[in-house]
Amino acid sequence: MTTTSSPVLDRIRVGSAPDSWGVWFPDDPQQVPWTRFLDEVSEAGYEWIELGPYGYLPTDPLRLVDELARRSLKVSAGTVFTALHRGPGVWDATWEHVAEVAELTKAMGARHLVVIPSFWRDDKTAELIESSELTGEQWGHLAGGMERLAHEVRERYGLDIMVHPHADTHIDTEEHVVRFLDSTDSDLVNLCLDTGHYAYCGGDSVKLIKTYGERIGYLHLKQVDPDILADVVANQVPFGPAVRRGVMCEPPRGVPELPPVLAAAQDLGVDLFAIVEQDMYPCPPDQPLPIAQRTRRFLRGCGA
Known part of the structure; x- marks a missing residue:
């Protein structure tokens, strides 16, 4: 009798994040207390957060x-939101926020800062606050601003920024992601590829890894429910309400399939963090832990 074994994904370092516990904001009564998050993420079998x-x-x-x-936990990255497409006028306020996050990230021994572009919808009300498409001038501000941010963060804190394509932001679809990559210096600016957000916006994560592998410096592991996503796209549902409908689901129930993504990432031959994120804001407090435990078992079964 022959048996098949999972590939050894020895370049992939798996972790999780507050997002998988329904945490979107610094303080919100609908979120679990931070002590419970730390207790449960450790209990679920993760060592990186x-x-x-x-x-x-x-x-x-x-x-x-x-x-x-x-709790035997270590930090892989901090996270910031930026609106650099709005031009030099936002730099000072942006840097003030980035600096405090970067300082804490460095103090935790981490080397990465995940940078998420600002939403063109309000993150609580889903109200449209600006155009979903950038002008040529705004693309220039975005690319130049990210390069400046990357340089300053590296020089002052020794961190590398990883720009996170995200639903309802200006870096979302394959077209926008490729335009952003082609507009920025690969020595400074690379991607945090979120498999769920990229699928949500119609992208193919394996294709992106194989085509732009040298620009993939960090992963967020996430899946979308294809049936809910089809309805979300057909009815132009904003991201926040889509999350409340359950558009992000636990593996292996959704897309993209994670084993091919992990295999493609392993083939890059570099060490990569792969941080599990399942957007669930808001969610019942007892919901995240069982999902996190099942997800960790699933990823171990994939070799990670």
């Missing part, structure tokens, strides 16, 4: 180091 929204976890480095050490 992201900081999530700045202010959700303690921002005092000594306290956070102690809280993480007691």
Whole structure:
């Protein structure tokens, strides 16, 4: 009798994030307390986490180091939102926020800063706040601003930025992602490829990894429910309400299939974080842990 074994994904470092516990904001009564998140992410079998929204976890480095050490957890990255397409006028406010997140990220021993472009809808009301398409001038501001941000973050904090294509932002579809990559310096600006967001926006993660592998520096593992997504697309449902409908689902129930994505990432021959994120804001407090445990078992079965 012959048996098949999962590939050894020894270049992939799996973790999770507050997002998988329904956390989108620094403080929100619908979210689980940070202590419960830390307890449960450790219980689920993860050793790597992201900081999530700045202010959700303690921002005092000594306290956070102690809280993480007691649970055998380590930080892979911090996260910031930016609106650099709006031009030089937003730089000072952007840098003020980025600097505080970068400082904490560095203090945790992490090397990455995940940068998410600002939404063109309000993140709570889903109201349209600006055009979903950038002008040529705005694309120039976005590309130039990201390069400047990458340079400053590297010089001052020793961190590399990973730009996160995201639904309801200006870096979303394959067309927009490729335009952004072609407009930026690969020595400075690379991607956090979120498999769920990219599928949500019609992209093929395996194709992107194989075509632009040298630009993929970080992964978020996520799946979308194809039936719910079809309805979301047909009815132009904003991302927030789509999440509440359950458009993001636990693997292996959705798309893209994660084993081919992980195999393509392994083939790049570099160490990559692959952080599980299942958007569930808001969700019942007892929902995340069982999903996280099942997802960790699934990923181990894939070799990660």
